[in-house]
Amino acid sequence: MYKIISRRELAPSVKFIEVEARDIAAKVQPGQFVILRLAEPGERIPLTVADFNRSTGTISIIFQEIGKTTRELGLLKAGDSITNVVGPLGQPTHINKVGTVVCVGGGVGTASMYPIARALKEAGNKVITIIGARSKDYIIWEKEIGAISDTLIVTTDDGSAGEKGLVIKPLEEMIRKKEKIDQVIAIGPVIMMKAVSHLTKSCSIKTIVSLNPIMLDGTGMCGVCRVEVNNETKFACFHGPDFDGHLVNFDLLMHRLKTYPEEEKISLEKCEHCRK
Amino acid sequence: MTQINPKQTPMSKQEPQVRAKNFNEVGLGYTKEEAIAEAKRCLKCKKALCVSGCPVNIDIPVFIAAIMEGDFDKALQVIKAKNSLPGVCGRVCPQEDQCEKKCILGVKNEPVSIGRLERAAADFGKDNAPVSVKGDKEKVAVVGAGPAGLTIAGDLARIGYQVTVFEALHKPGGVLVYGIPEFRLPKAIVDQEVESIKKLGVELRVDQLIGRTFIIDDLKKEGYKAVFIASGAGFPKFMNIPGENLNGVYSANEFLTRVNLMKAYLFPGYDTPIKKARKVAVIGGGNVAMDSARTALRLGAEKVFNVYRRSRKEMPARVEEVENAIEEGIQMEFLVNPIRILDDGQGWVKGLECLRMELGACDESGRCRPVPIKGSEFILDVEQVIIAIGTAANPLISATTPDLKINKWGYIEAEEATGQTSKVGVFAGGDIVTGSATVISAMGAARKSAEAIAEYLEKSKNEKQ
Numbered sequence: 001m002y003k004i005i006s007r008r009e010l011a012p013s014v015k016f017i018e019v020e021a022r023d024i025a026a027k028v029q030p031g032q033f034v035i036l037r038l039a040e041p042g043e044r045i046p047l048t049v050a051d052f053n054r055s056t057g058t059i060s061i062i063f064q065e066i067g068k069t070t071r072e073l074g075l076l077k078a079g080d081s082i083t084n085v086v087g088p089l090g091q092p093t094h095i096n097k098v099g100t101v102v103c104v105g106g107g108v109g110t111a112s113m114y115p116i117a118r119a120l121k122e123a124g125n126k127v128i129t130i131i132g133a134r135s136k137d138y139i140i141w142e143k144e145i146g147a148i149s150d151t152l153i154v155t156t157d158d159g160s161a162g163e164k165g166l167v168i169k170p171l172e173e174m175i176r177k178k179e180k181i182d183q184v185i186a187i188g189p190v191i192m193m194k195a196v197s198h199l200t201k202s203c204s205i206k207t208i209v210s211l212n213p214i215m216l217d218g219t220g221m222c223g224v225c226r227v228e229v230n231n232e233t234k235f236a237c238f239h240g241p242d243f244d245g246h247l248v249n250f251d252l253l254m255h256r257l258k259t260y261p262e263e264e265k266i267s268l269e270k271c272e273h274c275r276k
Numbered sequence: 277m278t279q280i281n282p283k284q285t286p287m288s289k290q291e292p293q294v295r296a297k298n299f300n301e302v303g304l305g306y307t308k309e310e311a312i313a314e315a316k317r318c319l320k321c322k323k324a325l326c327v328s329g330c331p332v333n334i335d336i337p338v339f340i341a342a343i344m345e346g347d348f349d350k351a352l353q354v355i356k357a358k359n360s361l362p363g364v365c366g367r368v369c370p371q372e373d374q375c376e377k378k379c380i381l382g383v384k385n386e387p388v389s390i391g392r393l394e395r396a397a398a399d400f401g402k403d404n405a406p407v408s409v410k411g412d413k414e415k416v417a418v419v420g421a422g423p424a425g426l427t428i429a430g431d432l433a434r435i436g437y438q439v440t441v442f443e444a445l446h447k448p449g450g451v452l453v454y455g456i457p458e459f460r461l462p463k464a465i466v467d468q469e470v471e472s473i474k475k476l477g478v479e480l481r482v483d484q485l486i487g488r489t490f491i492i493d494d495l496k497k498e499g500y501k502a503v504f505i506a507s508g509a510g511f512p513k514f515m516n517i518p519g520e521n522l523n524g525v526y527s528a529n530e531f532l533t534r535v536n537l538m539k540a541y542l543f544p545g546y547d548t549p550i551k552k553a554r555k556v557a558v559i560g561g562g563n564v565a566m567d568s569a570r571t572a573l574r575l576g577a578e579k580v581f582n583v584y585r586r587s588r589k590e591m592p593a594r595v596e597e598v599e600n601a602i603e604e605g606i607q608m609e610f611l612v613n614p615i616r617i618l619d620d621g622q623g624w625v626k627g628l629e630c631l632r633m634e635l636g637a638c639d640e641s642g643r644c645r646p647v648p649i650k651g652s653e654f655i656l657d658v659e660q661v662i663i664a665i666g667t668a669a670n671p672l673i674s675a676t677t678p679d680l681k682i683n684k685w686g687y688i689e690a691e692e693a694t695g696q697t698s699k700v701g702v703f704a705g706g707d708i709v710t711g712s713a714t715v716i717s718a719m720g721a722a723r724k725s726a727e728a729i730a731e732y733l734e735k736s737k738n739e740k741q
Binding site: 044 | 444445446454482483484485488489490508509510511512514520521523526527529530533534538539542543544545546547548549551623670672
């Protein structure tokens with residue numbers, strides 16, 4: 001059992017939980033994830049580790065309530081427990097001193113970006129962070145990620161905070177102005193990572209994306225998380241989740257994420273306690 | 277002297293039409309009376325060859341004699357001295373290639389049905405072993421709670437070692453819980469046998485992926501004096517044919533894990549979904565292929581094809597399982613090789629294009645190579661494809677243990693007689709050493725390794741003194 005130490009709402013349907021998981025907290029590196037299962041008869045879902053504290057033995061997870069499991073997770077309170085949490089899974093993000101790195105976080109992807117941006121900063125990079133959300137209320141982790149970034153740019157779709165438009169806009173501008181960018185990291189909705197990779201490919205800026213396919217065991221055993229990178233099949237749980245954005249087949253990823261729409265609907269309909 | 281029945285006492289099964297629509301166990305097991313009748317066929321050979329055919333050397337004539345007397349508790353006790361998983365092995369061991377193959381009765385008649393008797397011992401016998409506390413000898417870490425890991429854990433705990441098993445999934449059992457379906461091996465049986473191993477004082481820790489949560493060297497630092505790696509089969513293999521990443525294509529590992537471990541057949545009562553397809557093709561000729569095909573049928577498929585590139589004779593699956601599958605209505609497509617999975621234009625499977633094969637030159641073992649027949653392409657009309665062509669080594673442990681030698685396929689190099697690897701104090705057995713094999717062969721390797729580990733620990737203790 002993994003006890004929830006604290007929990008709060010960061011934005012509508014976006015929650016933060018801090019979970020006691022000593023062994024994982026001791027090992028986890030930026031970019032890695034865990035798979036959790038609330039209890040029998042639950043499913044296993046992958047979630048990125050948004051932060052960790054090695055001395056208190058806790059990990060933080062930030063998630064959006066979309067399906068049944070994330071909604072049920074959102075209902076848990078401090079003091080409640082999660083039956084299973086396994087990790088850290090996946091390869092850690094490569095953290096090197098490369099110069100200037102632009103970190104692009106969309107939606108809850110901003111939370112996944114935080115430990116990576118922090119590690120990049122600690123490694124001596126200049127970190128420019130662009131975070132985006134639907135509107136002001138949906139911006140998360142602004143203060144935290146701002147504190148470890150040299151520059152923070154906020155965008156909202158409706159212009160209720162920061163610059164109006166998508167996260168790609170400020171990046172386009174920087175590229176247009178020929179600002180020095182040595183690397184881009186993008187984490188967020190697949191469509192956003194695709195757009196960022198498309199943009200940076202045209203000017204050959206190395207871009208890392210963190211992929212979020214459907215997973216089951218997360219150890220390499222089942223192969224459901226297969227993605228195509230440079231026309232080769234890779235297992236995101238083992239070879240990833242980070243890949244070279246210029247080589248990823250994003251359309252395939254988007255399509256494979258839509259394997260169970262009917263089942264997801266049935267699950268939600270059947271779940272009375274997780275209905276809003 | 278009474279005449280010995282030349283034929284085995286048959287075991288009742290669910291009728292094919294009935295069982296093809298449920299997940300209940302197919303074989304119903306002997307009644308006590310049937311078991312006693314079958315036990316009476318045993319010749320009680322002084323030099324029992326059956327024992328030499330058993331990878332874990334169960335004292336077969338002794339447990340059969342106990343059944344003959346109607347003493348199922350004693351029969352179970354005799355088996356458990358050598359095998360911690362009798363209910364499992366009585367159901368899934370290929371006895372026809374092991375103990376029963378060596379049975380003297382089998383020379384002229386049918387051999388004693390040792391497997392069914394083992395199951396009867398587990399079904400009717402009560403495990404009267406008291407609950408033990410953790411032993412006081414050295415700490416031993418076991419990686420993986422599958423057949424090999426559970427076996428060695430039981431063996432070492434019985435002789436006083438403090439054993440901790442690290443399991444990556446949320447439930448112990450390995451392939452017994454994620455791979456083998458409920459209708460062949462009820463999960464309640466696995467749970468029971470896992471419980472009885474825990475009763476020996478074994479500590480079982482789930483959610484621990486060795487290579488990530490801990491690496492092998494961490495375990496040594498934590499005070500484990502020996503490590504046994506039994507991490508299992510690993511990565512699913514794909515065929516590298518076009519269309520394999522279409523929606524509707526599953527590896528057998530994924531398909532079976534969803535249904536067995538996650539109980540997707542009970543969706544939405546259980547949260548994990550599975551696509552229920554009308555027409556399904558399963559590729560492969562082993563037990564995993566049979567399990568996948570029969571599972572697809574039970575999920576409601578109208579038509580399930582089993583596509584295998586050789587002929588029935590070459591199938592690695594157990595004869596009994598192939599027969600069961602055919603009885604249930606699986607359509608066997610022998611000498612057929614898939615070459616492409618067709619897209620319906622929306623990214624979902626629309627069919628499986630195949631080539632007919634014929635058997636060409638045979639190797640020394642008599643296994644013949646399939647060769648394609650030119651121009652024989654045809655399309656199987658299916659909307660789901662399950663690939664059951666085996667697994668490759670999972671490199672997680674070897675990649676995080678640089679001084680652990682692996683062979684060219686990535687499997688851990690270990691001495692056959694002991695399981696000793698290239699790293700001092702580290703042993704390995706089961707599929708991560710041999711590649712995909714059977715439950716019992718993994719258990720046999722674990723049994724040998726248990727002795728080797730005990731010997732190693734005694735020796736290192738004496739050297740210190």
